[in-house]
Amino acid sequence: MQKAYKLLAAQKNLSHSQAKALIDKGLVLANGKKLTLARTELPQNTSFSLIEIQKPxxxxxxxxxxxxxxxxxxxxxxxxxxxxxxxxxxxxxxxxxxxxxxxxxxxxxxxxxxxxxxxxxxxxxxxxxxxxxxxxxxxxxxxxxxxxxxxxxxxxxxxxxxxxxxxxxxxxxxxxxxxxxxxxxxxxxxxxxxxxxxxxxxxxxxxxxxxxxxxxxxxxxxxxxxxxxxxxxxxxxxxxxx
Missing domain, CATH: 3.30.2350.10 (Pseudouridine synthase)
Incomplete structure (x- = not known):
């Protein structure tokens, strides 16, 4: 198990602060479900995807x-x-x-x-x-x-x-x-x-x-x-x- 933001950072080649910001903005899905807490403990094999923001x-x-x-x-x-x-x-x-x-x-x-x-x-x-x-x-x-x-x-x-x-x-x-x-x-x-x-x-x-x-x-x-x-x-x- 590892903190979500650290796993996301490693998987998506992001800094820890960038990973935390994406999670805080509600833009991260973990195994298809929205992730709301950056410090949530998740398995190492968790699959992350990012929600794309549409243009105004x-x-x-x-x-x-x-x-x-x-x-x-x-x-x-x-x-x-x-x-x-x-x-x-x-x-x-x-x-x-x-x-x-x-x-x-x-x-x-x-x-x-x-x-x-x-x-x-x-x-x-x-x-x-x-x-x-x-x-x-x-x-x-x-x-x-x-x-x-x-x-x-x-x-x-x-x-x-x-x-x-x-x-x-x-x-x-x-x-x-x-x-x-x-x-x-x-x-x-x-x-x-x-x-x-x-x-x-x-x-x-x-x-x-x-x-x-x-x-x-x-x-x-x-x-x-x-x-x-x-x-x-x-x-x-x-x-x-x-």
Missing amino acids: QVLFVDENLLAIDKPAFVESYDLQSYYRNDGWMLLHRLDRETSGVILLVREDSAFSKKAKEAFKKREVYKEYQAVVSGIIPESLSINKPISTTKKGFARSKVDKNGQEAITHIEPLSVVGKKTLLKVVIPTGRTHQIRVHLSSLHHPIIGDSLYGGISARRLLLHAHKIRLLGYEIVSTPPKDFSL
């Missing part, structure tokens, strides 16, 4: 708005750095493993101020797709307050003393013991969809933080946003086809 694609751009199709495993702030030289800044964020529509606006522009105000007033339509464990047979709304702690990394929970959080879900298809959901959130708390679905005992597949079964990635995708007359849509990846 521009969905729409004009003088006010830049809409990017964010791949899974890309940090929102890294996206901003790609486009910062052209004057774009993030309007909102997505979790690292969440894919889909993310919006950037011109810094300090009149439109950016209107857009930020629209988010505050809950005038933005945000629709996601998620694949969860178990069968959810009918539409329902989840109204459970959420609180978040940040000690090294963010973790949220349902908490009666937390902030208001509302999630609307609708089943789109069911195959075996998995349900593909349409998810609409009027509010935008940290990890809101993930926490609310876990609270129903239907965690998102790939969500190791909130009880989801292991998968190559978190199966959560920002499908559609409507904001100030704009509607931007991102087609979900093939992983979401049930």
Whole structure:
């Protein structure tokens, strides 16, 4: 037995720090399963493979708005750095493993101020797709307050003393013991969809933080946003086809 990062480094001709960074980013599969802890003890004959990060694609751009199709495993702030030289800044964020529509606006522009105000007033339509464990047979709304702690990394929970959080879900298809959901959130708390679905005992597949079964990635995708007359849509990846 040997620590995972040391085995990976030897197998892929990487430094120990490079191997640790890849594991920390969720980009390493050990015998086909995602590896989450660099110091996990594994057999010498463990087979490693690396998840390839897709390139961000521009969905729409004009003088006010830049809409990017964010791949899974890309940090929102890294996206901003790609486009910062052209004057774009993030309007909102997505979790690292969440894919889909993310919006950037011109810094300090009149439109950016209107857009930020629209988010505050809950005038933005945000629709996601998620694949969860178990069968959810009918539409329902989840109204459970959420609180978040940040000690090294963010973790949220349902908490009666937390902030208001509302999630609307609708089943789109069911195959075996998995349900593909349409998810609409009027509010935008940290990890809101993930926490609310876990609270129903239907965690998102790939969500190791909130009880989801292991998968190559978190199966959560920002499908559609409507904001100030704009509607931007991102087609979900093939992983979401049930």
